[in-house]
Amino acid sequence: MSFELFIQYVFAGLTYGIIYAIVAIGFNIIYNTTGIINFAQGEFVMLGGMIAISLQKMMPLPLAIALAVAITMVVGALIEIVFIRWLDRPSVLRLIIITIGISILSREVALHIWGESVRALPYFVGNEISAISILGARVSPQVLWVMGVCTVMVILLSLFFRYTLTGQKMQACSANRKAAILCGINARNMVTLSFMLSAGIGALAGCVMSPITYTSYDGGPDLAIKGFTVAIMGGLGNSMAAVTAGLMLGLIEAFSISLMPMAYKDAIAIAILLLILFIRPHGLFGRKDAAGLKEF
Amino acid sequence: MKKLRNVFMATLLAGTFILPATALAETIKVGAILAVTGGASFLGGPEARTLEMLAAELNAQGGVNGNKIELVIKDSGASPEKAISFAKQLIEEEQVFAIIGPSTSGETMKIKGIAEEGKTILLSCAAAEVIVNPVAKYVFKTPQKDSDAVKKIFGAMKDLGFTKIAVLSGNTGFGNAGKGQLETIAPEFGIEILASEVYDKKETDLSAVVAKLMANKEIQAVVNWSIVPAQGILAKNMRQAGWNVPLFQSHGYGNIEYAKASGAASEGIIFPAGRLLAPELLDDANPQKALLVKYKADYEAKYKEPVSTFGGHAQDAFKILCKAIQEVGADREKVRDAIENMTGYAGTGGVFNFSAADHNGLDIDAFAMWMVKDGKFVPYKK
Known part of the structure; x- marks a missing residue:
């Protein structure tokens, strides 16, 4: 394999990887505050892209994206308020089935609105054929946008959780919900906030990746499966580990193509998911004893 | 009193004469199994809309021989399992006269046997040649043959002097059938397939596989065989990577949306398709012209979206069925024979000449070669 080819694979892998990581972080934020996996996470990505595409005909691109992210966050909040907030101590299984229902519902709604x-979305810089030469490999500027935006998002999120009061409150709810409530934290609001946050980052990722991957009403579940694989790989609830795991999965997928027919790419991701579930259900970076304390 | 009874008898008598007349004008149920949603919705969507438009138009004019057509459209979501259960439902419960569809080759192959067993006419809108080869008594198809598409592409390649190519295909019934045809027919044209890659139908990025193929400097051209958005993604990834060999697509590319979705990267893509894409450029003497112009204008006025060759396949299926019913009446066996013996029918896909050995009825001339230029489909010139 030549060096240029190697770099080309690396960039392809990092592009998928960072997108998987963002979806996985979306899973993790909601998992941390509620203990459930929100299977509608992929739909947030789709909605963000779709809304931005519609708005972009009426206003400049940056504004359309900002508005699309805001609208998707409102949708995320509404979903939580309508379907989840009023439930009195629901079981994990029930919540998961609700999120699967929401995922199907959002897809059908999207099908009716957008067909x-x-x-x-148009390319942010240049067009479909423009490329930048990096170490001999040719990379679309949009790939750099995806990587840049996602990296900034990850950094801002970790700062948010570490240094802001709201972020710390959310972490408190995930560490010990009862104790957090006793300290006067409104746990229900934190759950709503977590849905908004993961809807927002999903939507932004959906916007930046749309020129490369296209957006269609049924793109959500595939992303959700990859994101879920990555979240499990990193250890549920651990956002930074999700980034590492996401990049790993992306690179594994990209390099698998050089050895095997491309059709096996998804089989590799699923095989990894199964292996991890069998061998290290607490993830590559998670701790077994910590995972044991969680409900699932 | 007696008078009243006479009047009563007279109306009864009159009634017995009127009744058979109304019984004659019963509705004919036509089933359709189309992928209106799901991965192949860009096929099933236009097909379903075309059928609805045509049925409404026909019924407004009084139907076929005074019989209204009642459409029963089932959305299979491109799932072969659903297609199977809908086929059984349409044949056994709804007892439809005939079935139009399915949209995809994979689905059609799964229900070929069911239609055959149920002695129900099936007019498939899917492309793969295996649907009608070997011939099944009740199964017909309206899209052009994929072997003819392959020959047309190889012909153009030979013209340009290409002998070493790479093949990419989606993992769908259509993609697999096309890949098979490409591999079988290549030696006839002295073309060598250096690399062949299959990708998932939902693939969103092909840059890694492009990198892999690009490393082989001997490849002179690429043929892609799929009916999914990946055909646009491939074009983008190739041009971004600076790989400027000509890209040929299958006859599944006949929707301008694909060209638009990949913008500048789609420039120069060459593909075979029917003449529906630009009917206004045809000779007035062409038997297809009037029909193509009307369908394109009607469809675009009604649905505010560009016409695609896929909706045309449904139009052909519907019109062929109606023409046969009109000729021999609503008798299933007779209609089947009438379709099998139909010749010289100009549809959107070409001029159909069915026979007992050919349930597709189209030859290689049904295809024209097209290319993308300035975001539009134009006839291909070397």
């Missing part, structure tokens, strides 16, 4: 055709 079945595949859409895309």
Whole structure:
């Protein structure tokens, strides 16, 4: 394998990887505050992309994206308020089934609004054929946008959880919900906030990746499966580990293509998911004893 | 009193004469199994809309021989399992006269046997040649043959002097059938397939596989065989990587949305398709012209979206069925024979000449070669 080819694979892998990581972080934020996996996470990504594509016809691109993210956050909050907030101590299984229902519902709604055709946002810089040469490999500027935006998002999120009061409150709820409530933290609001936050980052990722991957009403579940694999790989609830795991999975997928027919790419991701579930259910970076304390 | 009874008898008598007349004008149920949603919705969507438009138009004019057509459209979501259960439902419960669809080759192959067993006419809108080869008594298809598409592409390649190519295909019934045809027919044209890659139908990025193929400097051209958005993604990834060999697509590319979705990267893509894409450029003497112009204008006015060749396949299926019913009446066996013996029918896909050995009825001339230029489909010139 030549050096240029190697770099080309690395960039392809990092592009998928960072997208998987963002979806996994979305899973983790909600998991941390509620203990459930929100299977509608992929739909947030789809909604963000779709709304931005519609708005972009009426206003400049940056504004359309900002508005799309805001609208998706409101949708996230509404979903939580309508379907989850009023439940009195629901079981984990029930919540998971609710989120699967929400995922199907959002897809059907999207199908009615946007139809079945595949859409895309325009490239932020340049067009479909422009490319930048990096170490001999040719990379679309949009790939750099995806990587840049996602990296900034990850950094801002970790700062938010560490240094802001709201972020610390959310962490408190995930560490010990009862104790947090006793300290006067409104845990229910924190759950709503977590849905908004993961809807927002999903939507932003959906916007930046739309020119490369296109957006279609049924793109959510595939992303959710990859994101879920990554979240499990990193250890549920651990956002930084999700980034590492996401990049790992992306690179594994990209390099698998050089050895095997491309059709096996998804089989590799699923095989990894199964292996981890069998061998290290607490994830590559998670601790077994910590995972044991969680409900699931 | 007697008078009243006479009047009563007279109306009864009159009634017995009127009744058979109304019984004659019963509705004919036509089933359709189309992928209106899901991965192949860009096929099933236009197909379903076309059928609805045509049925409404026909019924407004009084139907076929005074019989209204009642459409029963089932959305299979491109799932072969659903297609199977809908086929059984349509044949056994709804007892439809005939079935139009399915949209995809994979689904059609799964229900070929069911239609055959149920002695129900099946007019598939899917492309793969295996649907009608070997011939099944009740199964027909309206899209052009994939072997003819392959020959048309290889012909153009030979013209340009290409002999070493790479093949990419989606993992769908259509992709697999096309890949098979490409591999079988290549030696006839002295073309060598250096690399062949299959990708998932939901693939969103092909840059890694492009990098892999690009490393082989001997490849002179690429053929992609799929009916999914990946055909646009491939074009983008190739041009971004600076790989400027010509890209040929299958006849599944006949929707301008694909070209638009990949913008500048789709420039120069060459593909075979029917003549529906630009009917206004045809000779007035062409038997297809009037029909193509009307369908394109009607469809675009009604649904505010560009016409695609896929909706045309449904139009052909519907019109062929109606024409046969009109000729021999609503008798299933007779209609089947009438379709099998139909010749010289100009549809959107070409001029159909069915026979007992050919349930597709189209030859290689049904295809024209097209290319993308300035975001539009134009006839291909070397």
